[in-house]
Amino acid sequence: MLEVGKNTYVTIEEATEYIEENYSPKNILRAHWDVCPDEYKEQYLRKSMIEIESLPFVGRKTIWTGPLQFPRTLMNAPLYVMHNPIYLMYNNNAYEVPLQVKQAEIENALGIIKKEYRPTSKAVVLAALGLVPAFSENTSKLSSERAEELLKPFLGTIKA
Secondary structure: OOOOOOOOOOOOHHHHHHHHOOOOOOOOHHHHHHHHHHOOOOHHHHHHHHHOOOOOOOOEEEEOOOOOOOOEEOOOOOEEEEEEEEEEEOOOOOOOOOHHHHHHHHHHHHHHHHHOOOOHHHHHHHHHHOOOOOOOOOOOOOHHHHHHHHHHOOOOOOOO
16 A cells, blocks of 8 residues: 555555646556556556665655655755865755655656556557657666656756
């Protein structure tokens, strides 16, 4: 069972709402999400969390005993650029999980669906006609390149 703050950052309902807002009903990932049962959605979100939690985030956990990497604080953690420290704070409220992290969990869950998706012969024909986007191999650490983009500021890959 998913528990926000213990093994997930978002509920199935929040994920569904995000997907409905950001993906058209004709998108194959949204269509899959819409028809799969809640236990599968829970599995996708758990797998997504396992991938995200294994990343080397900058800063420290705000709640040391918390089971998840976020909320985190970066206050007064220097980022050195040409021997001059730049002090960053990527979280206005160090006790809340940033929206980008929640969105990254959802996007990564969709990336897992995409990775596990095996197109039917009909889907291959539709892709060849340009009616369904063709899936490309992902070379990032996460299952979703979009999730990796959302998490970049928390991984210390900010360009000064």
